[in-house]
Amino acid sequence: MALKTFGNKDTRSGFGEGLRILGETNPEVVALCADLTGSLKMDAFQKNHPDRFFQIGIAEANMMGIAAGMTIGGKIPFTGTFANFSTSRVYDQIRQSIAYSRKNVKICASHAGLTLGEDGATHQVLEDIGMMRMLPNMTVVVPADYTQTLQATLAIAAWDGPVYLRFGRPSVPIFTPDDAVFQIGKADVLIQGTDVTLIACGHMVWKALEAQEQLAEKGISAEVINMHTIKPLDIEAILSSVAKTGCVVTAEEHMMNGGLGDAVAQVLAKNSPAPQEFVAVNDTFGESGTPNELLKKYHLETVDIVLAAERALARKNA
Amino acid sequence: MADLQAIATQVRRDIVRMVHAVSSGHPGGSLGCADFFTFMYTERLQVNADKFTMEGRKEDLFFLSNGHISPVWYSILSRSGFFPVSELATFRKISSRLQGHPSVDKKLPGIRMASGSLGQGLSVSIGAAITKTMNGDPSMVYCLMGDGELQEGQVWEAAMYAGSKGISNLIGIIDYNNRQIDGDVSDVMGILPLEDKWKAFGWDVYSMDGHSYDSMRDVFAAIDSNASNGMPKMIIMKTEMGKGVDFMMGTHKWHGSAPNDEQLANALAQLPETLGDY
Structure with a gap:
């Protein structure tokens, strides 16, 4: 391989580590989860900042609405659930309360695509990038490995406006160096x-x-x-x-x-x-x-x- | 400041004139809530009309979940000083800040969230209420919903959350007129028993006459005296769709229909000008 690699890891763990860091560095960041805290690797943030972590239960539509409302007054909400439940299940909530209303919500979506595996088609969303890129005001970020997902998680917190961040479950090679500069919109x-x-x-x-x-x-x-x-x-x-x-x-x-x-x-x-x-x-x-x-x-x-x-x-x- | 009844009458004139001018919009529910909006923006809400900010720190927040009754909201906002009354003439017209349903993208002061697709406002209000608590901001969050809107599932996700988590700086109001587009709410899909439902979800529930300022004062005084009970509050507000215009009352037909020229003249004859038309 022409590129140096740094072992294998799942991208969702990059999100979890990024969120953990944001917990220490940005007091306005809050996290919401719809009963998938472990799967989204949000445990560290939950443990370190219980006052800024919101367990919403299995109610994704409500989660998107609450996240939108939390931005009024300056919070930066990160929602976490599987990609299917982050998009197709709640498309109208995202469309009206987040995208059209231009609320600073970060929709963080794990287990995207086929590599979710054995759970099958009900959970393997393959339409989410399309749905989200069609929404005006929405930014769509799909990082490639653990390190880039970590960097992207930090970057979207500093980005003004709604973001869809897509990552996944399987362990894949890491080729992004720790000191790489991640810039939204710059390939x-x-x-x-x-x-x-x-x-x-x-x-x-x-x-x-x-x-x-x-x-x-x-x-x-x-x-x-x-x-x-x-x-x-x-x-x-x-x-x-x-x-x-x-x-x-x-x-x-x-x-x-x-x-x-x-x-x-x-x-x-x-x-x-x-x-x-x-x-x-x-x-x-x-x-x-x-x-x-x-x-x-x-x-x-x-x-x-x-x-x-x-x-x-x-x-x-x- | 004119008395509440005079304001409410002018708001009703604004509503029927606005929807007549563009032959579209929702007069029925707007008329039914004119007294409530007048009371809220005149006596109850602590808001900064002349210095509107999206963040709304240290002021009460009001969310309209049933966004189709935008005419009544636009009228009272303009007559409370959020934007010029003359702008009511642009309602539903191209490039207007007064969109058919409330939006924020054209930056109309007084509005912090788009609504129109039903069932979303209570969730948004919970989020805003949580942020107020986190920020140490003692002001309150209000959310008006339609009764037909309670048929949306998301409302009950929000109801369950606010009740179980004790979101106590949140006051919901249900516009209970028992009318929706296709007929009576009780016929389309029954929502009763309302009070028992909300109580079962952990809310502190009140009943209010949406056409009596004395009833509104009594209910909000009771809510204030129970402010520290740790529960979200829900007011079931009995109203009459079309209130103030005789031929628009007692039917669901004026939910989303505009009067013609003759009907407008008839309606305006019942609603004498009090504060000056826009």
Whole structure:
């Protein structure tokens, strides 16, 4: 691997550590949880700051409303539950009381995508990025590893306005250095390349890095961009990369409709049309299984990115 | 300051003129709550009309959960000095700060939360009340809801939370007129027994006549005397939809319909101008 790595960890633990740090550094930060404190890794904040932690119970709609109201008077609420219950279950509450009302709520969502695993499709939300990026005023952040999730958690506390922060359950390699600078809306170009641009978010960034290595062995030079912010999207990073490479693969643990790939396609269509291939879930719900079995069955593996890159290249050269 | 009845009559004139001008809006519930809003903004709420801030520190906060009765709120806010009375003429018109349902994105003073999609205001009010407590701010949070709105599930999530956690700086008010769009609330989906429900959820419950200032004064005096009992307060406020305009009373038909020219003239004849029309 061209990048140095620092072991494996789950991204949700990066959120938990970030929240713990915010407990010490920002007295206005409060946390709300809908009966999933351990799963969201919010235990440390709860233990250290019981007066700033609010157990809402299994009542996500109420949680979003309470969070919105808490901003009136200066609090910075972080809500925590699974991604499905953070978005589709409470979309209208977020739409009216948070996004339209422009309240400074940080919606923190774990267990996103297929890698939640055995719980199955009821819990594997694959539409959340799309739903949240459609909302005016909403910022959408999907960090790639433990360290970046920690850094993103700190960054969204300082960001004025509603934010959706998406992370997950499985343990994945850490490649973000502790001293990296995380900037909302500014993509990380992890590897420079000239033949094809791989744009990924979340867990798929590591797979894009693996794909880059395999493509290099085939003599294909791939550029890898970690698009950790879906909205506002770093249009400049996309266009300057595609100006070099002329074709794109997007990769996300999300539905093809509405996600990162759609966001990138819109930028290309408006500014600089280029062949694009999509590694994403194609209009189907998930199912029970281990994370790796699911990624294989739904074509979200490293090999799928490699094959997509070859298709994009072929279209470019046709 | 004019007496309460004179203000309420002018507010009712404003309501019917506003909805007539754009042939849309919700006069029925607005008229039914005119006396309540007049009382709240004249006698009860401790608010800064001339220095509105979104944060609302050290002042009472009022949330309108049933946002469709925005005409009555806009009228009393303007007549209390939050914004010029002349702006009522822009209600529901393009680029107006007076949106069909209350919003904050156009920065209308007096409003801190969008409402319209029902059932969300009580949760928001709980959050605002918690922040006041955390900030050591002794002022109160008020939330008005419609009775039909109680059919929304989120209301009962909020009811359970506030009761079980003892959110004691929160006062809810239910506009109990037993009317909703499709008919009587009791026919559409019954919500009774109201008092027992809220008591069972841990609330301190009061009954109030929404057209009697004496009843309002008595109930709020009772609430103040029980302020330290650690419970959220809920007022079941009996009102009549369309109150003050005879042909709009006794029916649900004026929930969301505007009067025509002839009906407007009829209504205004029943509501003499007291403070000057906008």
